[in-house]
Amino acid sequence: MVIERRETLRRLAKSLGLLLVAPLITLRSLQATVHAATETADGEHMNQLSPTADDPFRLPRHVLPVRYELRLEPDLAGAAFHGHVTIAVTVVHPTDVIIFNSLELTIENAVVEDAAGGRQPASIALDEPLQRCRLTLAQPLAPGQWRLQIEFRGTLNDKLRGFYRSTYKDRNGSTQTLAATQFEATDARRAFPCWDEPDFKAVFSTTLVIDPALSAVSNSAVLSETQERGQKVVRFVDTMKMSTYLVAFVIGRIEASAPTAVGKTTLRLWTVPGKKHLTGFGQDIATASLQFFERYYGIPYPGDKLDLLAIPDFASGAMENLGAITFRETALLVDPHSATHGELERVADVVAHENAHMWFGDLVTMSWWNGLWLNEAFATFMEMLAVDAWKPEWKRWNTFGVSRAAALSVDGLHSTRPIEYPVRAPKDAEAMFDVLTYEKGASVLRMLEQHIGPTVFRDGIREYLLTHAYGNADTKDLWISLGRAARQGVPDLMDGWIFQPGYPVLTAELTERMELVLTQQRFTYLPNPTAGFWQVPVQLRIQTGDKTDTRRVLLTRTDERVACPAETQLVVVNEGGHGFYRVHYGPRLLQRLLESLDTLAPIERFNLVNDAWAATVAGLMPLPAYLDLTGRFTTERDKNVWAVLIDSLAFLNRIIDPSHRPLLEAFVRTRVGPATASVGWTPQPGESELTGQLRSELIGALGRLGNDSETQARAAELYATARKDSAAVDPNLFPALVAILAFTGNAARYDEFTERFKTAATPQEERRYLFALAMFRQPTLLDRTLAKTLDGEIRIQDAPFMVSAVMSNVYGRDLGWRFVKTNWEVLDQRFPKQGLRRMCGGITGLCKPELERDVRQFFDSRKIDLGGKTLDQYLEQLRIGVSFGERYGRSLTEYLQGRY
Numbered sequence: 001m002v003i004e005r006r007e008t009l010r011r012l013a014k015s016l017g018l019l020l021v022a023p024l025i026t027l028r029s030l031q032a033t034v035h036a037a038t039e040t041a042d043g044e045h046m047n048q049l050s051p052t053a054d055d056p057f058r059l060p061r062h063v064l065p066v067r068y069e070l071r072l073e074p075d076l077a078g079a080a081f082h083g084h085v086t087i088a089v090t091v092v093h094p095t096d097v098i099i100f101n102s103l104e105l106t107i108e109n110a111v112v113e114d115a116a117g118g119r120q121p122a123s124i125a126l127d128e129p130l131q132r133c134r135l136t137l138a139q140p141l142a143p144g145q146w147r148l149q150i151e152f153r154g155t156l157n158d159k160l161r162g163f164y165r166s167t168y169k170d171r172n173g174s175t176q177t178l179a180a181t182q183f184e185a186t187d188a189r190r191a192f193p194c195w196d197e198p199d200f201k202a203v204f205s206t207t208l209v210i211d212p213a214l215s216a217v218s219n220s221a222v223l224s225e226t227q228e229r230g231q232k233v234v235r236f237v238d239t240m241k242m243s244t245y246l247v248a249f250v251i252g253r254i255e256a257s258a259p260t261a262v263g264k265t266t267l268r269l270w271t272v273p274g275k276k277h278l279t280g281f282g283q284d285i286a287t288a289s290l291q292f293f294e295r296y297y298g299i300p301y302p303g304d305k306l307d308l309l310a311i312p313d314f315a316s317g318a319m320e321n322l323g324a325i326t327f328r329e330t331a332l333l334v335d336p337h338s339a340t341h342g343e344l345e346r347v348a349d350v351v352a353h354e355n356a357h358m359w360f361g362d363l364v365t366m367s368w369w370n371g372l373w374l375n376e377a378f379a380t381f382m383e384m385l386a387v388d389a390w391k392p393e394w395k396r397w398n399t400f401g402v403s404r405a406a407a408l409s410v411d412g413l414h415s416t417r418p419i420e421y422p423v424r425a426p427k428d429a430e431a432m433f434d435v436l437t438y439e440k441g442a443s444v445l446r447m448l449e450q451h452i453g454p455t456v457f458r459d460g461i462r463e464y465l466l467t468h469a470y471g472n473a474d475t476k477d478l479w480i481s482l483g484r485a486a487r488q489g490v491p492d493l494m495d496g497w498i499f500q501p502g503y504p505v506l507t508a509e510l511t512e513r514m515e516l517v518l519t520q521q522r523f524t525y526l527p528n529p530t531a532g533f534w535q536v537p538v539q540l541r542i543q544t545g546d547k548t549d550t551r552r553v554l555l556t557r558t559d560e561r562v563a564c565p566a567e568t569q570l571v572v573v574n575e576g577g578h579g580f581y582r583v584h585y586g587p588r589l590l591q592r593l594l595e596s597l598d599t600l601a602p603i604e605r606f607n608l609v610n611d612a613w614a615a616t617v618a619g620l621m622p623l624p625a626y627l628d629l630t631g632r633f634t635t636e637r638d639k640n641v642w643a644v645l646i647d648s649l650a651f652l653n654r655i656i657d658p659s660h661r662p663l664l665e666a667f668v669r670t671r672v673g674p675a676t677a678s679v680g681w682t683p684q685p686g687e688s689e690l691t692g693q694l695r696s697e698l699i700g701a702l703g704r705l706g707n708d709s710e711t712q713a714r715a716a717e718l719y720a721t722a723r724k725d726s727a728a729v730d731p732n733l734f735p736a737l738v739a740i741l742a743f744t745g746n747a748a749r750y751d752e753f754t755e756r757f758k759t760a761a762t763p764q765e766e767r768r769y770l771f772a773l774a775m776f777r778q779p780t781l782l783d784r785t786l787a788k789t790l791d792g793e794i795r796i797q798d799a800p801f802m803v804s805a806v807m808s809n810v811y812g813r814d815l816g817w818r819f820v821k822t823n824w825e826v827l828d829q830r831f832p833k834q835g836l837r838r839m840c841g842g843i844t845g846l847c848k849p850e851l852e853r854d855v856r857q858f859f860d861s862r863k864i865d866l867g868g869k870t871l872d873q874y875l876e877q878l879r880i881g882v883s884f885g886e887r888y889g890r891s892l893t894e895y896l897q898g899r900y
C-alpha cells in the first residue's frame with residue numbers, strides 16, 4: 001500500500017552500479033518445487049506459526065483454507081451484493097468447530113461436504129466484536145480434505161474499505177457508480193467469509209456476475225465470459241497461492257489503455273470514461289519498473305497479467321492487489337505537459353512501489369502484521385531504485401533525504417515505536433502504515449545496502465524471495481538470506497535498528513591531538529532520554545590539503561576514537577548521507593564545515609541543516625546560532641536544502657506571537673529573497689526540472705511566509721497570464737502561484753478556486769485547487785472549506801486531509817480545532833478510520849498553550865484511541881512545539897528585533 005499524504009516526501013543520488021543479471025528462473029519450475037514442498041508440510045508449517053491459543057484476534061489453526069471458489073453478484077444501484085463461496089479446507093485435527101472471519105455479512109447458510117459429496121449443515125454463530133463466524137457441526141470432521149459451502153449477503157458500503165462504492169460524474173453530469181475493493185489490512189472479511197490473516201495463503205477462483213454494460217477486473221486474466229439470465233458472468237483464471245488481503249475486484253464503466261507487453265505479461269491502465277488520455281506517463285513507468293524488477297529480483301512477474309486501475313474514491317494512495325493494482329487518480333493519471341515535477345515524481349514513485357510489491361508482499365508475504373515493514377520498507381526502497389534507474393536526472397536518492405528526515409523526526413519522539421512492533425487488534429495493524437514502517441524501514445535498508453554493497457544485498461534478496469516464494473517469512477528469514485550473501489552476521493548489526501525504538505545522535509569533535517571522537521546516545525527532542533545503543537555504520541570523509549580520504553567505521557561502542565592526519569582540515573560524518581542517525585558537530589568542526597559548504601554534496605548540506613535544526617528544537621543548539629547558520633545558505637541552489645530551511649521557518653511561524661509576525665516575515669525575506677532573485681521567475685533554457693521546483697519553493701515561501709507584497713503582485717500578474725495562455729507559465733510554478741493567491745485572496749478568489757477545483761482537467765489540478773481552499777486567511781472562507789468536508793462537496797478520500805490542512809494553517813487553527821471538537825461524532829462516523837487518523841495529525845500544528853490544554857482534555861475525556869501509538873505521537877509533537885515556544889519565544893523576538 002502507499003499512504004496518502006498531503007505533502008510529498010522528497011528526493012536522492014548514487015547509481016547502483018552494474019546490475020549483474022542472472023538468468024530468470026522459470027516461475028513454473030519454481031512454483032512446482034515450492035508447492036511440492038509446502039503443500040505436504042502445510043499443517044506443520046502453520047502450527048509452527050501458531051499464535052498463542054488465547055489471542056482472540058487470531059484464528060485457530062486446526063482448519064486451513066486451500067482454495068476459494070468465490071461467486072459474487074453485486075447490485076451497484078441497490079448498494080448490495082449476494083455471494084456464494086466454496087472453500088476447500090484441510091482439517092488438521094478432528095473437530096466439530098470451524099472458525100473464520102466475517103464482518104458485516106449476513107451468512108444465510110453454511111454446509112460442509114466430504115469428498116464423496118456427503119453434506120452436513122452447520123449452525124452459525126457470529127461474533128461481531130471479534131469479526132468472526134463460528135460454525136458448529138453435529139458430527140465431528142475427521143482430518144483430511146473438506147469443502148465448505150457458504151451463502152451470504154453484504155452491503156456495498158461508502159467507507160472506502162471492504163467491497164465499496166465509488167461514484168463520479170460522467171460527461172453529461174449524471175452520477176455513475178462503480179464497485180471496488182480495499183482489503184488491506186483486515187477487510188476482505190467484509191466482502192466474503194475467509195481466513196483473513198496473511199499466512200492463510202490459498203488459491204482464489206473468482207466469478208463476478210454483473211450488468212452486461214459493465215466491465216470487471218480481478219487479480220487474474222478472464223477465463224470465460226458467458227450470459228446467464230440477462231447478466232454477464234465473468235470467470236477468472238485461478239490465482240497463485242496468496243493472502244486474502246491481496247484479492248481485488250473492480251466493476252463499472254471503465255476503459256483500458258492499449259496494452260504493452262513485458263515478457264509474457266500484458267500491462268494495461270484503467271480509468272473511468274474520459275480520462276484515458278492521462279494514462280501514458282503511468283504506463284511508461286509501470287512498464288519500465290516491471291522490467292527493472294524482473295531483472296533485479298531475477299524472478300519473472302508472478303501474476304498472469306497486470307492491470308493498474310484509477311478509482312475515483314480511494315482511501316490510501318494505492319494498493320498492491322496481485323495483478324489488479326488500485327490507485328487514487330492523482331497517483332496514476334497525469335498529464336506530463338501540465339504537471340509539476342513533484343506530481344510526476346509522485347506517480348512514478350507510487351507505480352514503482354506497487355509493482356515492487358508483486359514480489360515483495362505478494363509472492364513472499366510477512367507472516368503477521370508486526371512484520372509489515374518487510375513489505376513496505378522494501379517496496380519503498382525498491383521504488384527508489386527503480387525510479388532512479390528510470391530517470392537518473394531526477395536524483396531520486398537525494399530527495400529521499402526528505403523522507404529520511406520525516407522518519408527521523410517521528411522517531412525522535414519518546415512515543416515512537418520500533419519498526420517491528422507487536423500487533424493484535426485490526427486497528428493496531430492499520431496504525432502500522434506510518435512513516436516508521438515505510439520511511440525509517442527504507443532508510444535502514446539503504447544504510448545496510450550501502451554497508452554490505454549493492455550486489456551482495458541484491459543477491460541476498462534474491463535468495464530470500466526464492467526460498468519463501470508463495471509463502472510467508474519473518475525478519476529473521478531476511479537476515480539469514482542477507483547474512484549468507486554478505487558472509488557476516490546481519491542480525492547483530494540490524495536488530496538494534498528494527499527491534500528498538502529511536503536512533504542515535506553522534507557527537508563529533510576533533511581533539512587537539514587530531515583524534516576524531518565519536519560518541520553515540522539516543523536522540524530525543526524532549527529531555528530525559530531513555531538509553532539506547534546501536535551498531536552504527538559510519539562513513540567518514542577526511543580532508544587534508546587537497547587530499548580526500550573516505551573511511552568506513554562500524555561504531556560498536558558508546559564512543560570511538562579515529563586517528564586523523566595532523567593536517568586534517570575537515571571531517572564529514574555520514575558521508576553520502578545514507579546513515580539513519582544525526583550528527584552533532586562540536587563548535588570547531590562545525591565552523592570549518594560552514595566555511596566549506598561548497599565542498600559538501602547536496603545531501604550532506606541537507607543533513608547539516610536538518611541535524612542543526614533538530615538540535616535546536618531539542619535544546620542542544622541555541623536558536624540564535626541556528627538563525628545565524630541559515631544566513632550561510634543564501635546562495636544555496638538545492639531544493640531539498642531549501643525545503644528544510646523553509647520548514648524550520650514555518651515552524652517558527654507557528655510559535656511566534658502574532659504581534660511579532662511581521663518581524664519574522666522580514667527575516668524570511670532576507671533569507672529567501674536573495675536566492676529567489678538569483679533563480680529568477682523565468683526558466684532558463686536547459687535548466688533541470690529540479691530548478692523549476694526550487695523556484696516554486698522559494699517564490700511560495702517569499703509570498704506567504706515572507707508576506708512579500710512585490711512577490712504577491714507578480715504572482716497575481718503571472719496567474720492572470722497563465723489563465724489566458726497556460727503554456728506561457730512553467731507548470732512547476734503553478735503550485736506557488738495558487739498558494740500565494742489563496743494566501744492573499746478574498747471571497748471572489750475563493751469562489752474562483754472552488755470553481756476551478758470542480759472543473760479541473762486533471763486529478764493534479766483538482767487537488768491543487770482543492771488544497772488551496774485551506775490556505776486562505778479569512779475565517780469566513782476557511783469555515784466554508786470546513787463545511788464542504790461534511791456536505792459531500794469534498795470527497796471523503798480528501799476531506800480528512802482538508803480538515804488537517806486548516807488546522808495546520810496558523811490563521812485557521814483555532815477554528816479548525818473548534819470544528820473537530822464540535823463535529824467529532826459526525827466526523828468519526830463519516831470518515832474512514834485511517835482518514836480520521838490523518839485528520840488528527842493536524843493537532844500537531846496547534847502550538848499554543850491554551851490549545852494544547854484543550855486538545856489533551858478533549859482526547860482524554862473521550863478516551864479516543866487512534867490505534868498503535870498514533871495519538872501519543874501527535875500529542876508529543878504538539879508538546880514539543882508548545883515547549884519550544886515557551887523556551888524560545890522571547891529570544892526569537894529579541895533576535896528578530898534587529899540583532900541579525
Ligand SMILES: [Zn+2]
Pocket residue numbers: 001002320353357375376379
Ligand atoms: Zn506498499
